Amino acid sequence: MEPNESQLIADSLDRGKTDLPAQMSVDADELRADTTPTMRSVSSGIESILFRPMAVLDHGFIRVVDYMGDDGAVVQAARVSTGKGTRTVNTDQGLINYLMRNHHSTPFEMCELKVHVKLPIFVARQWIRHRTANVNEISARYSILDREFYIPETEILAAQNKDLKQGRSDEPINEEQALFVQELLRTDASRAYDDYEILLNTDSSGEIIDEDKDGIARELARMNLSLNFYTQWYWKIDLHNLLGFLALRTDSHAQYEIRVYADLLLEVVKLWVPLVYNSFAKYRVGGIGLSAAGKEAIKRMLQGQKVTREDVGMSAGEWRELLADFEIT
Amino acid sequence: MEPNESQLIADSLDRGKTDLPAQMSVDADELRADTTPTMRSVSSGIESILFRPMAVLDHGFIRVVDYMGDDGAVVQAARVSTGKGTRTVNTDQGLINYLMRNHHSTPFEMCELKVHVKLPIFVARQWIRHRTANVNEISARYSILDREFYIPETEILAAQNKDLKQGRSDEPINEEQALFVQELLRTDASRAYDDYEILLNTDSSGEIIDEDKDGIARELARMNLSLNFYTQWYWKIDLHNLLGFLALRTDSHAQYEIRVYADLLLEVVKLWVPLVYNSFAKYRVGGIGLSAAGKEAIKRMLQGQKVTREDVGMSAGEWRELLADFEIT
Amino acid sequence: MEPNESQLIADSLDRGKTDLPAQMSVDADELRADTTPTMRSVSSGIESILFRPMAVLDHGFIRVVDYMGDDGAVVQAARVSTGKGTRTVNTDQGLINYLMRNHHSTPFEMCELKVHVKLPIFVARQWIRHRTANVNEISARYSILDREFYIPETEILAAQNKDLKQGRSDEPINEEQALFVQELLRTDASRAYDDYEILLNTDSSGEIIDEDKDGIARELARMNLSLNFYTQWYWKIDLHNLLGFLALRTDSHAQYEIRVYADLLLEVVKLWVPLVYNSFAKYRVGGIGLSAAGKEAIKRMLQGQKVTREDVGMSAGEWRELLADFEIT
């Protein structure tokens, strides 16, 4: 493993070799064999995984296709802003920490990542809500989609979360029920795809099924597919917006099926721009925001005062959250 | 009908009363009864349809929810740019024509439209690709979707277009086949929804189906629904970007199922900002772009010269298009 | 005064009547006299100031020109997302608080504000960095700019801040020096404008100065003007991005000359969408972000432990900030 390469990256690469079409690994090896000298900055960490398919869920993947910039590009952009006015000697890590802590965004916009992703359509529908990215998706008006659909593992099949209004419970349903759910999802998706072929009047090898029929256009037939079918796209985003995406989608409230993609992308960030990753982990992961009232309450408590939520004008919900955040009993 | 109200608007409003839930019309009437004086500019055309559901496809609709600005707002913004430097007296229509012809965008950004739309998911997936808009979509993580799916009318069920790589043929398939397609789509969607309820362990009245089971979370169960199920959203966009959306989606190459929404929105634009509509219809609809080579070819032809595609360096495809565009035989 | 109308709004309106060209007040009165009934939601607070010039700095102003939506529009958009899945009865204020606290952005994007602003060019250069807005600026390629430039009041003329790398000291320089600075700025700007007219060969009444000369084009002559000359624009932005702008520009680290515009716009928000204003004031103003390490430190302190910065791995700067934020001695 590379110094920054996590177990998650290693496992996803391993699964990429065994669980994804063998041609993908062949193609990756071929692309990786072809190196060219460049004067641009090169991130050795991310080069180590370039083009290699990393498996996600049962048929999905992330492949890093291209990148621009490294930790140094962030530092360089920040230094053009401050010019000769600041004489403080800052290490690169110190400067990046400063930028992250103070929510400076433009220097992080100077790096770009491009990935090829295969993902279930219902995940793609959440993902695309992040508007500040560039996307080229496979078009089911041009192409016939593959017979590939997502079936959740039994251990992540859970009931609706009772406390929150969204999301699922931490506990999976029992195994018997879970197997039933899997079977039902599998049967429905299989039938949906069988009928997709009938609607197209074209089988999986591209042969016409019934010469006496016309079939309907691809743009029409696709509507019979369910939301767990896989789509794929090229997705390109700058580092600032990528971190925003990751902050939201690696959060424990994010849906599991998008979180696994986000978790893997976060490890890609670690390989690519390790100093930025350090800052992000330090200031954005596990941190919290305090309102003026929350800050006031904490200040008084530290001074040994007895504080009630009424003293600082907080709602019951906010107060409960505050006590929980600081494990105040 | 209002002066600018087209037959399409009138028909969609009529269908809204009969084909959509009656409550929608009741709600619209109530909202419309409540008028308040404002000092802002008011567009009487669009006020005439505010909140009223206009039916699209079999279960979809567009309802105009809010708007900002009118033709005058475009003119006013353009005039702040030119300030006291230009003394030409331009009519409003003349100025708007000038802006449209010369692809000025910022004055058209000064108007906003907000609509509530119900649409099949595969249409929503195309629609959302227009990134410069604001969207609040119903979330199937929070909510249980309705048993409403799109079944195309027989006359628009057609085979894949042979010449183009996408889209459908102009001719529908024969009626027998069309009825078969409809039946197949209906059966699959019904089963998908039945099983969605089983997965949720909740029936349409919100009752638990089997007390001994847990059901799975909404965010999981939704993956069994097919792409012809309806979703809905609030969609807000400025006039410049709306016109860009309409130019693409009212085009004959756009998929029929999104085109019907775009065609109706274009009529909304006509009611809202009639001068802008006139300019758009004049300069953007039915116009074409000519490359330098195409322009050179036409110029020479008008001078009576015999021109070949080699003379002007055009590809066979471009040349064919040029001859077709100007009906040159 | 309106219920939500602050002293700042009242003062700015008063100064608008006396310090700005009288024609502006005449125009505002005329526009305000013309009311029309609308079915859209109307915010009575913001209607009370529509079109009226509010003075900022020595020649600048903000005039609200149009708006779309009110507090209800935010609530309505949030409710479409959660649909029938949530049955909790939330007050509007409660729901808006929830959205603000959890950084939901799309419901706040459903409201728009359009203002006409006159501001010094160096302020405009900072302002335009907020990219998610629509702008129509007066063009000095078309128009001749007015002889209006900004001279700071003596009490806000201060030396460079020694601690920070940017910004100015809290203490003004002494009055004698301040008067000298004002005089120097005034003399240079006057000469710049005199020479601008000579370059244009056109005087302030539009007459040619020397019939034997050509003058140079406006787009060239403008380069002689200094950055304290005033420009003006129409600026339109949605409420979410406006709050982001205000969070940055009402901050004590923002430059005074942009902060006075931001402070006034924040009062406009209070008149327009009072519930959103309350939430913003509660959760965004005066709050702070805590890193995971900071949170850990506070948690331990509240449990009565002695904590050093090394214990939680904070830098000297962060530790100093943490102690200061909670007034820990």
Added chain:
Amino acid sequence: MEPNESQLIADSLDRGKTDLPAQMSVDADELRADTTPTMRSVSSGIESILFRPMAVLDHGFIRVVDYMGDDGAVVQAARVSTGKGTRTVNTDQGLINYLMRNHHSTPFEMCELKVHVKLPIFVARQWIRHRTANVNEISARYSILDREFYIPETEILAAQNKDLKQGRSDEPINEEQALFVQELLRTDASRAYDDYEILLNTDSSGEIIDEDKDGIARELARMNLSLNFYTQWYWKIDLHNLLGFLALRTDSHAQYEIRVYADLLLEVVKLWVPLVYNSFAKYRVGGIGLSAAGKEAIKRMLQGQKVTREDVGMSAGEWRELLADFEIT
């Protein structure tokens, strides 16, 4: 010269060596000496100019700092959209021509360019209006700007264009007047900078001028500088938006001082992505848009009919333009 290297690039590089600070060439040589193998695609054309300062105007420059992707990246993104649905064998040039002709934008968004630019402030104010780019500009709140201002060459000093409402005449003013204009601009800018130093109470070597005075903060003093002073920034943009910028700013109606930057960037595009450049030159440069009425008029003329502007409902201005475009007499 490289195969695609134009005379303009060669001249700008030459001027970069002689007219710009020698340190810039030294730095470039050092950066260029450091090459690293990469698996990413490399564009040899653009590598040949990486980091080398290309002079623009009297003190400005463009330096290419980084890039992502090449012609192949555009083709690859387009092919993921069409997937296995299209079997047509297209050359890369043919596919890129197709994308350009049909205004497909997303494949061109897959490439990024990052440049370091030094430019007069009035040019920067036009440039920044293109919002879909990332910018890190030197901040005059942190830094003291250099004594560098733009003085136009005599041959491009021209009077206001009489026909258009903006822009300058094609003919320069006479040399005597031009020399007068240069002298006036130079005198005013020099004094502005002298007084900027007095306001800062800091001379060009960073020494305090008068120990008994405070000076005012940088953020205040900068307002005395005129719009022809130089600023600099890192500017990063995707290829699609870059082409949009270039279409507008290489146009003959663009102001000369921004056009020279755009012209040079267009040559950079030619070195970087030569196939995309070919398509752009073919379909966007020198082409025109025809309204439906214009198309109808041309169609009839080609059929030998006598057509008047009334026949096709065109305004006098549009008709005049149409005749001029096709040199119809």
